[in-house]
Amino acid sequence: MSALTSSTMPRRLPPGCIEDRDRHGNIRIYYRAKGRPKVRLRGTPWTPEFMAEYEAAKGEATPTKAKGIASGTWRWLCTRYFAECAV
Numbered sequence: 001m002s003a004l005t006s007s008t009m010p011r012r013l014p015p016g017c018i019e020d021r022d023r024h025g026n027i028r029i030y031y032r033a034k035g036r037p038k039v040r041l042r043g044t045p046w047t048p049e050f051m052a053e054y055e056a057a058k059g060e061a062t063p064t065k066a067k068g069i070a071s072g073t074w075r076w077l078c079t080r081y082f083a084e085c086a087v
Contacts, residue, residue, distance in 0.1 A: 013045055014054055031057040 013019070013029065018038075020028050029045065030038040031054060039057040043050040069076045 016058070017041065
């Protein structure tokens with residue numbers, strides 16, 4: 001019996017947490033926020049260690065994306081072409 005199905009622990013997960021089953025049938029818990037990648041949380045839900053990881057996952061800064069269009073790409077070529085044709 002896994003720790004997630006024991007009767008002593010609450011079945012609900014903290015907000016933003018999801019359960020995923022891997023290819024071997026093991027249940028893994030992840031924190032997922034909109035626009036950010038999933039972060040795996042280790043340990044049994046609602047334990048102090050788990051909650052520390054949960055709080056750390058919630059507080060991670062969002063990754064910054066590069067601004068602008070990369071030179072030499074198809075998008076760059078199309079944008080340049082349409083800009084020159086509009087003149």
